Amino acid sequence: MNRPxxxxxxxxxxxxxxxxxxxxxxxxxxxxxxxxxxxSTSSFSALxxxxxxxxxxxxxxxxxxxxxxxxSYFIQQPIGSTTxxxxxxxxxLQLTGTYTVTAKVGNWSSPSSSIFVLAGFC
Amino acid sequence: xREGDRTVHRPRWLGARGIAVLSASLLAAxxxxxxxxxxxxxxxxxxxxxxxxxxWATATVSLTDDDSGSAMFNATNLVPSATGSNCITVxxxxxxxxxxxxxxxxxxxxxxxxxxxxxxxxxxxxxxxxNCTGFASSATLYTGTLAAFTAAKTNYxxxxxxxxxxxxxxxxxxxxxxxxxxxxNAKQGATxxxxxxxxxxx
Numbered sequence: 595m596n597r598p599x600x601x602x603x604x605x606x607x608x609x610x611x612x613x614x615x616x617x618x619x620x621x622x623x624x625x626x627x628x629x630x631x632x633x634s635t636s637s638f639s640a641l642x643x644x645x646x647x648x649x650x651x652x653x654x655x656x657x658x659x660x661x662x663x664x665x666s667y668f669i670q671q672p673i674g675s676t677t678x679x680x681x682x683x684x685x686x687l688q689l690t691g692t693y694t695v696t697a698k699v700g701n702w703s704s705p706s707s708s709i710f711v712l713a714g715f716c
Numbered sequence: 717x718r719e720g721d722r723t724v725h726r727p728r729w730l731g732a733r734g735i736a737v738l739s740a741s742l743l744a745a746x747x748x749x750x751x752x753x754x755x756x757x758x759x760x761x762x763x764x765x766x767x768x769x770x771x772w773a774t775a776t777v778s779l780t781d782d783d784s785g786s787a788m789f790n791a792t793n794l795v796p797s798a799t800g801s802n803c804i805t806v807x808x809x810x811x812x813x814x815x816x817x818x819x820x821x822x823x824x825x826x827x828x829x830x831x832x833x834x835x836x837x838x839x840x841x842x843x844x845x846x847n848c849t850g851f852a853s854s855a856t857l858y859t860g861t862l863a864a865f866t867a868a869k870t871n872y873x874x875x876x877x878x879x880x881x882x883x884x885x886x887x888x889x890x891x892x893x894x895x896x897x898x899x900x901n902a903k904q905g906a907t908x909x910x911x912x913x914x915x916x917x918x
Contacts, residue, residue, distance in 0.1 A: 627917045630779040630915070631915045631916075632781040632806060632913070633781075633821055633914070634781060634786075635788065635909065636789035636790070636910050636911070637787060638789060638791045639793070639905075640794045640795070702795065702901045
């Protein structure tokens with residue numbers, strides 16, 4: 595290539611390169627925007643129901659400590675079962691056998707606790 | 717040197733080449749000064765005018781909220797059907813028209829309980845952070861689970877929101893959560909977190 599031809603080719607290449615750079619850095623191509631943000635964190639933790647504790651016998655009555663957040667208690671008696679809100683249960687005639695108590699809230703249940711009763715005594 | 721009857725004396729160091737160089741220098745100086753004179757004589761009558769100096773200032777886009785860095789929710793000991801709500805005021809301090817979108821910029825749900833956290837997100841007016849008294853909804857932006865929100869609303873382009881301020885303004889957002897009544901027993905003790913982020917773009 596003679597000298598004028600080389601100069602023209604060089605100039606053309608430079609112009610193309612410059613045009614490409616301009617095109618490549620346009621804001622809409624790079625997605626650049628002005629943005630402002632603000633945020634707030636949140637945490638949601640579900641309860642863990644504790645097992646009823648301190649099961650003991652009163653006068654013909656089974657007693658246990660309240661479980662935080664429990665709304666009811668399911669008691670499996672020697673014969674049959676019952677659900678109630680309070681933390682004591684009259685044993686009636688079922689003075690001998692195993693009692694198992696479970697705390698409840700909604701459809702959730704706690705681990706259970708059991709106690710053996712003999713002739714009304716724990 | 718003798719020239720006719722005159723004898724011309726020149727310095728011994730000034731040979732024929734020196735004379736040539738000296739002559740060329742003098743010629744160049746003369747041409748140069750002539751050029752300057754010529755330039756000085758090309759003066760013309762002219763007149764100019766200009767408007768005031770131009771300035772280009774970039775726009776601003778800024779958002780703030782009134783939570784003072786506190787968590788919007790730190791709900792613990794949730795049981796099935798437990799519910800709560802909170803409000804937050806988001807303020808726009810920019811100088812150009814924009815649309816504010818809300819999305820989850822981060823989340824963690826290792827125990828997969830977020831699918832049982834139901835959300836209702838509203839925007840409106842009235843109320844402040846930790847006090848929704850007087851809140852009046854103008855739009856319900858989202859109804860669904862937290863899990864679905866954090867999965868689908870992850871950035872500005874897919875975020876929710878209709879608020880489009882063009883200058884300084886505020887909007888109150890109310891978020892209500894409810895732990896689904898059918899949340900399985902196995903989800904006791906589970907925790908999920910999310911960061912609600914508001915963003916304005918221009």
